[in-house]
Amino acid sequence: xxxxxxxxxxxxxxxxxxxxxxxxxxxxxxxxxxxxxxxxxxxxxxxxxxxxxxxxxxxxxxxxxxxxxxxxxxxxxxxxxxxxxxxx
Numbered sequence: 448x449x450x451x452x453x454x455x456x457x458x459x460x461x462x463x464x465x466x467x468x469x470x471x472x473x474x475x476x477x478x479x480x481x482x483x484x485x486x487x488x489x490x491x492x493x494x495x496x497x498x499x500x501x502x503x504x505x506x507x508x509x510x511x512x513x514x515x516x517x518x519x520x521x522x523x524x525x526x527x528x529x530x531x532x533x534x535x
Contacts, residue, residue, distance in 0.1 A: 450481050453516065454525040461528050469509070473528070476503065476511060480523060484513075500526065 454462070465473065479486040480503060489503040494512060503511045508530060516522035 448521065450484070451519070451522045452477060452481050452525055453522050458525040458527055465509075465528065472506060473509075477525075480511065480513065484523065 462473070476489065479489050480491075484491050484501070484503070491501055491503040494500040494502045497512075500512055500514050503513065509528065510530075511525065512527040514524050514526065516524050
């Protein structure tokens with residue numbers, strides 16, 4: 448199943464502030480997330496701080512916070528992207 452990605456305004460704002468040179472890696476991460484949120488390279492897991500939110504690593508320093516849309520099961524809502532200590 449291929450998921451639709453629905454970025455939030457905060458996600459888009461954070462995405463624009465990511466360091467140059469990560470664009471290719473971020474696109475690859477989002478493609479994997481869209482095709483298979485359980486893809487091994489994403490190391491997806493439930494976020495410990497926020498119920499219903501998942502996190503996936505696009506490398507060992509950066510992560511994407513996301514959740515499944517409860518109203519549209521084929522949609523993933525992109526919540527945040529950034530260094531591992533982005534606020535949960």
